[in-house]
Amino acid sequence: MSTLVIESDFTVAWKVVQVRVGRGFVESVRGPEEGLQYLSYRWPVTSGTCYDEARLKCLRALQKRFPCEAARDAFILAAQEARMLAS
Secondary structure, X not given: OOOOOOOOOOOOOOOOEEEEOOOOOEEEXXXXXXXXXXXXXOOOOOOOHHXXXXXXXXXXXXXXXXXXXXXXXXXXXXXXXXXXXXX
């Protein structure tokens, strides 16, 4: 008897948040994984209460230990703190 293995990619997503890095184009962030990538590698300010909370909450949302929409809210606050939230 053979074993059937089904691979699946489950993506954790939220309603799109638009940010602007520097004077660049508006970019869309679609979930906590992308949010964590932005916070880790593209964020101009790497400290602050909102920044730290957003990193932690995005990581926990990816681990399915925190609600995705609450992580989105934390990401938006961090974007506002860094003056990156696009209108």
